[in-house]
Structure formats: structure tokens, C-alpha cells
Amino acid sequence: MGLSWQQGPLSAGAIGHFLTPEPLPQRLLxxxxxxxxxxxxxxxxxxxxxxxxxxxxxxxxxxxxxxxxxxxxxxxxxxxxxxxxxxxxxxxxxxxxxxxxxxxxxxxxxxxxxxxxxxxxxxxxxxxxxxxxxxxxxxxxxLGHAADPYHRIDIRNTSRTLEVRLGDTVVARSEHPVVLFESGFAPRWYVPRADIDETQLRPVEGQTFCPYKGLCDYFDIGDARRAAWSYGNAYREVDRIGDMVSFEPDQVEVTLDGKRLEPEPGQRVMPHGVDRGLDVDELRTR
Known part of the structure; x- marks a missing residue:
């Protein structure tokens, strides 16, 4: 995250490049x-x-x-x-x-x-x-790791239309999703529960933890495993996405203003487990 994780400037999968006449070393610390x-x-x-x-x-x-x-x-x-x-x-x-x-x-x-x-x-x-x-x-x-001063999250409202389908089934359609921009990641689109057919979401066991957003719950959609996720008790810094749902574009069809979203390379997230001795209830109320 930040400088060296995911697609940050010092990571192996950086999406930008330094404007220098000579190539930099493959690894910069x-x-x-x-x-x-x-x-x-x-x-x-x-x-x-x-x-x-x-x-x-x-x-x-x-x-x-x-x-x-x-x-x-x-x-x-x-x-x-x-x-x-x-x-x-x-x-x-x-x-x-x-x-x-x-x-x-x-x-x-x-x-x-x-x-x-x-x-x-x-x-x-x-x-x-x-x-x-x-x-x-x-x-x-x-929690999670030493604080990264270069990690940033911005959340923006939008009036763009986001639709989620699995085959012929419309799982979600919203004209007011929010988009979360996080250092090193492609934008993530979150949909209000009112715009989702929640009968299509099947909660699954197993949570992951983000040091910046909190505990994450997952949902299967039909045969698509862990195709959606939600931070039901998002940290106060990102509470605008609290209990909203985001969908994985490599598991279900997600379109934005009619254009299909494609998963970006290098964007698979490495789940972060809960720290030693940390009660899950403490995470929820942080």
C-alpha cells in the first residue's frame, strides 16, 4: 500500500513511472x-x-x-x-x-x-x-502494520449509473453509487443496499481485515464465489461506505454508464488477518 504495495510507485506493479533519463533499479527501498x-x-x-x-x-x-x-x-x-x-x-x-x-x-x-x-x-x-x-x-x-503516511483514501459521490448482472439477472442498479479511491488500487464502486436485490446475496463465512477500513464480509452470488463484499462496521474515516456493497468485476458483470468494468492487472488483494490478541468486537467498535 502507499509507496511500495499493490501499484504504488516503488512496487513491482507500478502503473506510473519516474521521469528520469536513465532507468532506475528494479528494486528501490x-x-x-x-x-x-x-x-x-x-x-x-x-x-x-x-x-x-x-x-x-x-x-x-x-x-x-x-x-x-x-x-x-x-x-x-x-x-x-x-x-x-x-x-x-x-x-x-x-x-x-x-x-x-x-x-x-x-x-x-x-x-x-x-x-x-x-x-x-x-x-x-x-x-x-x-x-x-x-x-x-x-x-x-x-492495526495491521506500521502506519503508511503515503496511503490515502478518498470517497466521492457520483450520478453515474452502475449495474451488476449475473447472466440475465440484475443484481444491482444504482444511479447514485459512491466511488472509493485508495492508494495503489483501481477505483472501487459501492452501491447502497436499497439499490440491490439482496435475495441474490448469500453471506459466506470468513472475514478479512483492512487496516484502513475495518472488517470485511463477503457474499456469493449464484455460482460466483465471494463476488461481493461489504464493510458493515466501517471505520469512522470511511463510514460513507458503511454497509454498502461492492462487486468484483472478474466474478460478475459490472457496467458503469453502459461500459463494462474489467479487473485491472495486479489488483488481487492479499487478505490481512487479525492481529494477535485483538478481539473482533474491538475491531468493530474502533
Whole structure:
């Protein structure tokens, strides 16, 4: 998302290009100070607390936060002896994270043989997001991954006509859908429930989680699996799409002003699971 995910400018599937006379390297990494206080909790203990976090944007990965060693609890890390190699940043040493009577192996890492151009990451530790109990900015829990300052969502009303069909069946028809523009993604069109034949929607088990929109529910339409989705309790920042429904154009026929929408390459979404120890009700009421 943002810089390095989906079709962002540093991703492998970027839809734009840099206006330079010479081609850029196939992989570009970008690091910058977060400029926010960030904390990490493990086994009910604050094991990291820093106002000097660096966020690394790496192609095809969510942003990762790196903490100065001096801002990490002294006894929270134990060297595991495991070393791997990062294709751009060299040797990577792995740590067991521990607090009280609990420990998790390979839950943190550090680059130990950085090239000179990446020296800003020297002496910094990153924590595996799912291995920790929680990450916070100030006193607010951050979900999914480190905050990406380059990720943006805009929602716009439109008077264009959107129609959804499965074969000869009209599933939805609306003259006032809303369109959601999200960094790195093609526009997504959402339809009010009043404009949908809800007898065609069959709820299915299994939800995914978006750090920016909340929990997502899915629907089958006829034989089309997970052909529609909805954020029934969308976060307040995007509550305009709350309980509206969007349709997958590679599963059903979606037309906008009579022109069929085609799925764009590189737009399949990698589902994001719920963070460790996070109650689903907490997600709904965030």
C-alpha cells in the first residue's frame, strides 16, 4: 500500500513511472523517520518505546518500523543464532523476544552488515507484527502494520449509473453509487443496499481485515464465489461506505454508464488477518 504495495510507485506493479533519463533499479527501498511516538507491547509489558522510529518501505511488503536498540527494553531480546540474508540489506540476525514468563523465537531482527547507503538502519531492531501483542502510536493501537503516511483514501459521490448482472439477472442498479479511491488500487464502486436485490446475496463465512477500513464480509452470488463484499462496521474515516456493497468485476458483470468494468492487472488483494490478541468486537467498535 502507499509507496511500495499493490501499484504504488516503488512496487513491482507500478502503473506510473519516474521521469528520469536513465532507468532506475528494479528494486528501490525507501526509509524515513516516522515522526510519531511508537510503542510495542509483549506479555503485558512495554518492550519498546521510541520517538525515533524509522519506517522502511520495501517493494511488495507492508511498511516495517525499526526501533533504536537504546529504546528497547534491555532484557527483551536474546540472540537466536539464526542468520539469514536480505537481498538488498545483507546479513539479518534474528532474536527471541521475551518478557516475564513468555518468549517467542524469531520475533525480531536486525541488519548486521548494511551497505553504506543504508547506514541509517544500523543498530535498529524490527519486531514481527503478528508475534507481538500490540503496537501503539501514543495511546492508540495501530492495526495491521506500521502506519503508511503515503496511503490515502478518498470517497466521492457520483450520478453515474452502475449495474451488476449475473447472466440475465440484475443484481444491482444504482444511479447514485459512491466511488472509493485508495492508494495503489483501481477505483472501487459501492452501491447502497436499497439499490440491490439482496435475495441474490448469500453471506459466506470468513472475514478479512483492512487496516484502513475495518472488517470485511463477503457474499456469493449464484455460482460466483465471494463476488461481493461489504464493510458493515466501517471505520469512522470511511463510514460513507458503511454497509454498502461492492462487486468484483472478474466474478460478475459490472457496467458503469453502459461500459463494462474489467479487473485491472495486479489488483488481487492479499487478505490481512487479525492481529494477535485483538478481539473482533474491538475491531468493530474502533
Amino acid at each position: 525507501f526509509a524515513e523517520r516516522l515522526r510519531r511516538r511508537m510503542r510495542v507491547k509483549f506479555n503485558d509489558t512495554w518492550i519498546a518505546d521510541s520517538e525515533d522510529v524509522i519506517v522502511l518501505h520495501e517493494p511488495g511488503r507492508y511498511p516495517v518500523a525499526y526501533f533504536p536498540r537504546e529504546d528497547i527494553e534491555q532484557h527483551a531480546l536474546a540472540a537466536s543464532g539464526k542468520v539469514t540474508r536480505h537481498k538488498d540489506l545483507g546479513d539479518t540476525a534474528w532474536y527471541t523476544v521475551r518478557a516475564g514468563d513468555r518468549s517467542t523465537e524469531r520475533a525480531a531482527w536486525e541488519f548486521t552488515a548494511l551497505p553504506e547507503h543504508a547506514a541509517g538502519l544500523q543498530g535498529r531492531i524490527a519486531f514481527a507484527w503478528r508475534a507481538m501483542d500490540a503496537f501503539y502510536e501514543e495511546d492508540e493501537r495501530i
